[in-house]
Amino acid sequence: MKIIRLCTVLDFGGLEQRLVNISKVEDEHEWVFCALGNGGAAATQIEKNGKRVVLLETEFRIPSIKAIQRLVEFFKNERPDVVHTSGAEANFHGIVAAKIAGVKRLVSEEIGIPNQKFLHKVLFSVLYRFPSYVLANALPVGKYLTEFNSVSLAKLRIIPNPVELSSSRTIKLSDDPEFHILTVSRLTAVKNIDGILRVLARLKKAGKAFKFTLIGDGDHFQGLKDLVDELALKDLVDFKGYRGDPFSAVEAADLFILNSFTEGFSNALAEAMVAGIPCLATNVGAAGDMIQENETGWLVQPGDDEGLFHKLRFIFSLDREILAKVGQSGKESIRGKYSLQEHLHQLMEIYNG
Template structure:
């Protein structure tokens, strides 16, 4: 039986969460569901692509800041018109407004999804505990996220489920052979340029590598509120030749595939889609030991994990890796094999279908 499902996101412009929406759309043929997409805020690159593929997309053009009565009012109107059987909310803002609206509209199956490990105050934990009471299940995109949800007491263990993010690796397989000699240490970063992603520390680490006479080139792919800070920092540290600020790209793998190593210096990270994509390119990875990274990387075999992502720590690790660069090809191949088949979108869609249908059959989802 075809089930109408609406996915609620905070925005549908660019970023890992938004890429997730595209992956769901591209693999909708693996599902029996009729899928709709909604952004609390504005649209952008991803919403445009979703519409080109042929999916209904609704952008409410609200701030989405918690709490936003206008968002709830607009969502109520949308849900009444669409009449979905399942609502699946992605991220804190979407969870807050989407689950409350869905409960008020009595949407039969209500799913929340936490995409990171938030720094919630005691009050915020209490608020989200109340919000998640309106859900039937809450997905954690890694074991680390799921465990946090339960240990923080926001979600009871019986409601929490871990479903890894899906990652499309077909294109990266083709790009994996595009390697170069190690004449320059090419480093890749893909992600939003926000404080939590810590791009400024990586740029400072490149400056330290330059001081150690390492021939280095950093590709920073992405955009965000820290773009101007990144530009200023590169100028202040005389890194115009060493750092290329690419901005948003709809094909970041074309940059990552030519790199010797991919770095994820995040202060907090729920999963790390770009991390898996880099590994799928056959590129070794260096990541902070936060969130889902330890579940993805086998330290010393498919990449490296570090406890701190300050500039000195990043520089020290990268300098050691550069001095052992003859091992990079082997580690990259191990990285590619480790993610092959592990995060398949087809399997993800089946997991979602099973979750939706199981809760629909139970009526209340036991929640």
């Protein structure tokens, strides 16, 4: 079976890391990883894993006639058994091109809760009639698809992202008197790292000792650095930039924070949990399924600085033995639910439909 996985770009991010993980699989199928735009870290790693990468390097803003033309030509030349599109731009152009090219089996996937205006809601409600299945990586994403994009329950499938378990390593709690906090994230507005920094400034004034490590890059990088200076946190915040394997750069962490306004399935949160780091996340996307309060981590409401402040003060007060127990419980829960093998098994059932 020839399977084309189509996304918008193959640089870095949660979807890109998932495709990298899938590219490690050795099976009888021919996997082709295609991006409408350019490549980068993910494309390089997929090629190292022995899989073919195709970068169309075309305009992909909706709508792009050129992207549709390039995809139609590509699909006709490749003659795939399955085309699996992921993300808004890939879904839009991929669905249209696949129908024109006569692709045998089409699967489309929403990777998060989109910020769609009325016209796009209507547009995708029409487009999602054509794939055999529409996938979501978390229940809230699936709920959005049914309520706002008119995806039928018969066509909808919830398939959580896989977590690469074989290469994971346990990250210990720090031995320092400072509390070590970690975030791995795109530096964009939706991740609300600004909120973390504002709360950390309050904790500093309350006499709490901590270090905050931030791994990632994005269009808010400079703005966040400026905010760090404004809040007098420069000596307490360490910007590490983008890392292809972010958790390999972490020796110790007492807490991982995901403070997003919205999420689908956060790979970074899952990878932090499988590394044994105690985790605090906003109750968005799949986080509520991944975390049981005070057992496998902690939850706060999105955009609630006051709630985050009080939750962090509580976590700071916990003994290291309790933190270690929460981290271990989180690790065991992720290992039992989100393996790559189970993810592929669910995909193959849909591909073979």
